[in-house]
Amino acid sequence: MHLHKYEKIWLSLGGLALIAFLVVLGVNAFAMGSHPPSHMxxxxxxxxxxxxxxxxxxxxxxxxxxxxxxxxxxxxxxxxxxxxxxxxxxxxxxxxxxxxxxxxxxxxxxxxxxxxxxxxxxxxxxxxxxxxxxxxxxxxxxxxxxxxxxxxxxx
Ligand code: CUA
Known part of the structure; x- marks a missing residue:
């Protein structure tokens, strides 16, 4: 399978955005302990x-x-x-x-x-x-x- 150069660039940008999102989520939820305040x-x-x-x-x-x-x-x-x-x-x-x-x-x-x-x-x-x-x-x-x-x- 051949990927065009622009496809590779956009795919890696998408991958990086996903990783950045998961890091922010992980740091907030687990390292900083932010959870929804309900059901406590x-x-x-x-x-x-x-x-x-x-x-x-x-x-x-x-x-x-x-x-x-x-x-x-x-x-x-x-x-x-x-x-x-x-x-x-x-x-x-x-x-x-x-x-x-x-x-x-x-x-x-x-x-x-x-x-x-x-x-x-x-x-x-x-x-x-x-x-x-x-x-x-x-x-x-x-x-x-x-x-x-x-x-x-x-x-
Ligand atoms: Cu409506 Cu209680």
Missing amino acids: AYVDPTKVDQTAPFDKPGLVQIGDNEYDLNMTAFVFGYGPAQIEIPKGAKVHFNVTSKDVAHGFSIPGTNVNMMVLPGHVNSVTHTFDQAGEFLILCNEYCGVAHHMMMSNIVVK
């Missing part, structure tokens, strides 16, 4: 109510106006359904589902994630403004999907 924490979805911290969902102070907010999602609501947050608080949401896949979004903020049974998903948000916020489900989960919400009051 697990919980048995049938035992959420007995598993700390989800046996007592709610706000836990962990620092100077910094809180963990442990929440459960279920058909068709969130626990707790009503949350009071001090103004300026940095809140680390940790959320898991007791049944099916749900959404967890707070319109007007960057908080927007999926909540899957068996997994704990997390997001951090600082509430700089006083006011009322809704946590809404944006993942269709059944007949009363549109009723699924929780209310946050920041003051």
Whole structure:
């Protein structure tokens, strides 16, 4: 088989690009330990109510106006359904589902994630403004999907 000179040049460029890509990927994933941040924490979805911290969902102070907010999602609501947050608080949401896949979004903020049974998903948000916020489900989960919400009051 005869390869034209330009074919050889382009083939070697392609080969080099592939090697460069694999080196970048390998260095990032294995040497620097960069992995997707999901699926890090697990919980048995049938035992959420007995598993700390989800046996007592709610706000836990962990620092100077910094809180963990442990929440459960279920058909068709969130626990707790009503949350009071001090103004300026940095809140680390940790959320898991007791049944099916749900959404967890707070319109007007960057908080927007999926909540899957068996997994704990997390997001951090600082509430700089006083006011009322809704946590809404944006993942269709059944007949009363549109009723699924929780209310946050920041003051
Ligand atoms: Cu939960 Cu839709």
